[in-house]
Amino acid sequence: MTTLPAQPAPSPEPPTPPGDWWFGNLLEFRADPLGYLARVARDSDGIGKLRFKRDVVYLVSEPDLIKELLIDHGRKYRKNTRYAFMRRVLGQGLLLSEGEDWRGQRRVAQPFFTPKGIAERVDDVARLAAEAAESWRPYAGAGEPLETEAAFSRLAQRQALQFIVGPMHERAADEIARHVEVSVQNWPERPRGRLGGLRPPNPLRLMRLKRAIEGTDACFFGFIDEYLARPTEDAGMLPALVAALDPAWTSEMKRRRLRDQLVTLFLAAFETSATGLCWTMYVLDRHPEVLARVEEEVGRVLNGRAPTAEDLPRFEYLDRVISESLRLYSPIHSLSRVALEDDTIGGCPIPAGSTVMVSLYATHRLPHHWPDPERFDPDRFLPERSAGRHRYAYIPFAIGHRNCIGGRQAVVNAKVNIATIVQRYRLRLAPGHPVEPDPRTTMRPRFGMKMLVEAR
Ligand code: HEM
Numbered sequence: 001m002t003t004l005p006a007q008p009a010p011s012p013e014p015p016t017p018p019g020d021w022w023f024g025n026l027l028e029f030r031a032d033p034l035g036y037l038a039r040v041a042r043d044s045d046g047i048g049k050l051r052f053k054r055d056v057v058y059l060v061s062e063p064d065l066i067k068e069l070l071i072d073h074g075r076k077y078r079k080n081t082r083y084a085f086m087r088r089v090l091g092q093g094l095l096l097s098e099g100e101d102w103r104g105q106r107r108v109a110q111p112f113f114t115p116k117g118i119a120e121r122v123d124d125v126a127r128l129a130a131e132a133a134e135s136w137r138p139y140a141g142a143g144e145p146l147e148t149e150a151a152f153s154r155l156a157q158r159q160a161l162q163f164i165v166g167p168m169h170e171r172a173a174d175e176i177a178r179h180v181e182v183s184v185q186n187w188p189e190r191p192r193g194r195l196g197g198l199r200p201p202n203p204l205r206l207m208r209l210k211r212a213i214e215g216t217d218a219c220f221f222g223f224i225d226e227y228l229a230r231p232t233e234d235a236g237m238l239p240a241l242v243a244a245l246d247p248a249w250t251s252e253m254k255r256r257r258l259r260d261q262l263v264t265l266f267l268a269a270f271e272t273s274a275t276g277l278c279w280t281m282y283v284l285d286r287h288p289e290v291l292a293r294v295e296e297e298v299g300r301v302l303n304g305r306a307p308t309a310e311d312l313p314r315f316e317y318l319d320r321v322i323s324e325s326l327r328l329y330s331p332i333h334s335l336s337r338v339a340l341e342d343d344t345i346g347g348c349p350i351p352a353g354s355t356v357m358v359s360l361y362a363t364h365r366l367p368h369h370w371p372d373p374e375r376f377d378p379d380r381f382l383p384e385r386s387a388g389r390h391r392y393a394y395i396p397f398a399i400g401h402r403n404c405i406g407g408r409q410a411v412v413n414a415k416v417n418i419a420t421i422v423q424r425y426r427l428r429l430a431p432g433h434p435v436e437p438d439p440r441t442t443m444r445p446r447f448g449m450k451m452l453v454e455a456r
Contacts, residue, residue: 018433024051041362063392080336093264119309145450160269279329320378
C-alpha cells in the first residue's frame, strides 16, 4: 500500500472584521481611523486583513509580528509613500529613498546622531529653547492664550535648522516659519468622515500650498548657494552632505539633491518634535501630580540654570513622562509598507504588492501589554514595571533598518525644551479649548493647542 506524502496545511488567512459589502471596512475606518484600528488590533490575533473597497490592507499589531515585518523580513518591503504629494515635496531624501541610494544617505547622516555628537549640540538646543520661552513672556498672565502648536513648531524648526545648516539659518528662520504655517493651513486633508473621500481638493488651497513650498525651497536653495560660495565648517550637516555628492553630477543635480536632503531632515525633525512637545505639555496640564514631580525634579537638577548635556541623565522622571507621552500620543501614529515579494507574517500569506500597516497608536494601547491603556502613568516605564514587557510593544521611533535616525536627538531636545518651559511657566489649556488627535502625516491636535501662560 502506498502512502501519499503529507500536504502542507494551507496558511491561514488573517481575519477580516465585518464591513459593508461595497465599502468593506472603509466607512468605519474613515469615521474614526485611530479608534477603529485600535479596536481591530485589540480584537485580532496580531494580524488583521482590512478591505477598503477593492484595496486590501493588512494591519500588523502584535510586537512579535511587527518585529517579523520590520526587522526579520524588513528587506522584503519598501516604504509606502501614501501620498504621491509627499514625494513631490520631499524628493529623494533620507525618508523616502530606497535601496543603495538610501543606504548611502543613511551612512553619511549616521555620524551626526552619535551620543557624543548629540551632547555637543545640547547648548545650542538649550539656547534656542530659552530664547523661544522668553519670547512668550508677554503672554504670561495676560489672559490671551498662546497657540502652542505654532509656537513649538517655530522652536523645533529653529533647533532643526541650527542642526542641519548651522547659524546661517537665522536670517531665513522667520520666513521659513511663515511658509510652514501657510503649508500646514492648506495641506490636502485626508478624507474624513464617512463621505470625506467625495470632497474635491480646493484649488485655492492647493495654489497657496504650492507657493509656500516654493518659498521654503527658495530659502533652502539660499542656504546651499551661500555655503557653496563660502564653505565653512560651522554649517551643520551641509559640509558632510556636500562631500558625499556624486562628483559626476551637474551642479544643478547637486543643488537639487542637497535641497531634498535638507528639506527632508528639516521636516522629519521639526514636525514630529513640535507635535510631541504639544502633547506632553497637554498631558502635564491634565495631570497636576505628574507636573509637580517634573517641576520638583527640574528645580532640583538645574537650580535655575540652563540645562547642559551632563544634566540630562538626571532627569529620570522626565524621561518616563516623555516615554509615556510618546506611547499615548505617538507623533507618527502609523507606518505603512509594500511587500516586494510574496511573504508570510505570523504564518499568514502576504502577497507581493500588498500594503501592510502598523498602527503605533493601536499597538501602544494593547491591554495585554499596557494594562488600563488610556491611563497616563509615567511610572509604567520604571525598570521594575517594564520587566517582562515585550521590547517592541513600545515603538514611537519604529524599529528595523528604516527606524528613526533622530530618536535619541528627539528625546534630548524634548528634555531640554520641557525643562526650559517648566522652569519659567505653567501652561494651562485655555478653558473650553477642544482637544482631539488628528491622524494626518503626524498626529497633531486637530484644533491646535491654545494654552494660558502662567509665570512661576
Ligand atoms: C518625537 C520626535 C520623533 C518621532 C516620534 C519620530 C518618529 C519617526 C518614525 C516612526 C520614523 C519611521 C517612519 C517610517 O518608517 O515610515 C522616523 C523616521 C525618520 N526620522 Fe524621526 N522621529 C522624531 C524625530 C526626529 C528627529 C529629531 C530627526 C532628525 C534630526 C528625525 C529624522 C528622521 C529620519 C531622517 C527618518 C527616516 C529614516 C530612514 O528612513 O532611514 N526624526 N521617525
